[in-house]
Amino acid sequence: MFEESMKKAILEWDEDGLKKMCQSTIENKEVSPVEIIKLIGKIMQFVGDRFEREEIFLPDLVGSANTVKAAIDEVLDPAIKIMGEERKTRGKVVLGTVESDVHSIGKDLVGSFLFASGFDIYNLGVDVPAIKFIEKAEEVGAQVIALSSLLTMSMDFQRQVIQELKERGLRNKYKVIVGGSPTSEEWAEKIGADGWADDAIEAVSLIKKLLT
Ligand code: B12
Numbered sequence: 001m002f003e004e005s006m007k008k009a010i011l012e013w014d015e016d017g018l019k020k021m022c023q024s025t026i027e028n029k030e031v032s033p034v035e036i037i038k039l040i041g042k043i044m045q046f047v048g049d050r051f052e053r054e055e056i057f058l059p060d061l062v063g064s065a066n067t068v069k070a071a072i073d074e075v076l077d078p079a080i081k082i083m084g085e086e087r088k089t090r091g092k093v094v095l096g097t098v099e100s101d102v103h104s105i106g107k108d109l110v111g112s113f114l115f116a117s118g119f120d121i122y123n124l125g126v127d128v129p130a131i132k133f134i135e136k137a138e139e140v141g142a143q144v145i146a147l148s149s150l151l152t153m154s155m156d157f158q159r160q161v162i163q164e165l166k167e168r169g170l171r172n173k174y175k176v177i178v179g180g181s182p183t184s185e186e187w188a189e190k191i192g193a194d195g196w197a198d199d200a201i202e203a204v205s206l207i208k209k210l211l212t
Pocket of ligand 1: 041045047049051058069100101102104105109110148150152178179181196197198200
């Protein structure tokens with residue numbers, strides 16, 4: 001079964017195997033890139049749970065993450081971009097993972113889906129200090145600032161971006177959205193963000209809604 005083969009490839013760091021199976025299922029239209037990404041999320045959840053139970057260790061996590069990243073960069077990302085609506089700029093989004101946090105896979109998927117849906121994406125990468133989000137948003141005239149956080153310890157930096165915006169009198173200039181596995185709708189409300197989404201697909205609908 002496709003999911004089982006994917007899981008095996010991710011756990012065994014079989015980069016070529018994973019890329020080939022993703023490529024062929026997309027070409028044969030057996031599974032869409034969107035479905036594959038949902039499966040990746042599920043499998044990485046499983047990998048994370050094993051890490052938490054100390055059944056695997058950090059190098060294993062890095063190996064699996066690199067395997068997934070290669071398949072996303074080389075196969076899924078191009079497929080998502082082709083799927084995309086005709087490019088007419090719907091708006092500019094500054095995106096990044098907040099300070100102290102280096103998780104990039106989910107954030108990059110959010111970027112790919114938004115790009116495919118017609119948004120211009122300014123992806124600042126990982127471990128991004130609050131002020132950098134603001135400087136970039138000011139520089140490019142963005143409408144949205146999108147903040148990713150995968151660590152309970154880094155979530156508070158999402159709040160910091162909002163605070164910095166307030167201090168500069170810029171809070172109402174931007175829609176700020178937050179996401180990442182430890183975050184939630186309640187968290188978004190608590191820190192005064194404009195929205196939260198559970199995954200990359202919902203992030204697109206959320207931004208479209210916020211900008212209408
Ligand atoms: C891969 C991984 C890593 C890789 C990251 C590689 C990379 N380039 O990204 C590496 C090995 C580097 C890593 C390191 C660490 N990790 Co880690 N990691 C993971 C793992 C297994 C998968 C994350 C992932 O890629 N998921 C797949 C993607 C597709 O899903 P996602 O990230 O959730 O993104 C989706 C949504 O959340 C949402 N989304 C994401 N961002 C945004 C932003 C916006 C604006 C919106 C709207 C939506 C949105 O859309 C995405 C796509 O659908 C998770 C386990 C898990 N269950 O998440 C642990 C996990 C996040 N890591 C964890 C930990 C503890 C660490 C380390 C501290 C380990 C250590 N002891 O050093 C370090 C931290 C380093 C740092 N300073 O950041 C913990 C965090 C616990 C916590 N709640 O704080 C987890 C949960 C594992 C666990 N169960 O213990 N990790």
